[in-house]
Amino acid sequence: MQFTVFLLTHWADHCVFVYGLLSGVKVNGCSLSAQNDNFADMSHTKFPYFFHGRVVPGHRRGSTELSMPTANLDDAAIARLPSDFLDGVYYGIAAVVSDGKQYGMLMSVGKNIHFNMEERTMEVHLLHQYSEQFYGEEVKGVVLGYLRPMLSFPNLKELIDAIRNDVDTAKNLLVKIDIENYNLDQ
Known part of the structure; x- marks a missing residue:
């Protein structure tokens, strides 16, 4: 069996996205296999991609089972995604509008295949501890970029x-970006 080698592409000195697949290799701490070859060349994806949405209740796994609370965005936010926006884990910057402060995310x-979920979701984990x-x-x-595919x-x-590794990777990729002053209104 042949597999495509992972390629890292740098964009504007701060965006990195990954495409391809190499079986048996760990990427961002995740072991990949041929059955997960469900993502394609990311070169068509337009970064940066701006988004917005209302926070809706989810399954609460992020806060209860994973110690990584997420803000589940509404169906309208998912519907606004470009048709070629691939499923996966991404990094960037986000803010709760009423708070006004921006954080890495x-x-x-x-589809959360680890938990056998059939619905497509959009979940944001802010790299900040909120008390409420x-x-x-x-x-x-x-x-700003793609980290890895959704995996089981x-x-x-x-x-x-893997999520902790994603957090570390995102923090490293965001270190040179002025997160607090990045314009999220484009």
């Missing part, structure tokens, strides 16, 4: 390890 888009929930609030942000993991620990 991870965002997963797609913000259901009904608007979140806006910008996607052998167990919850490996999923948590």
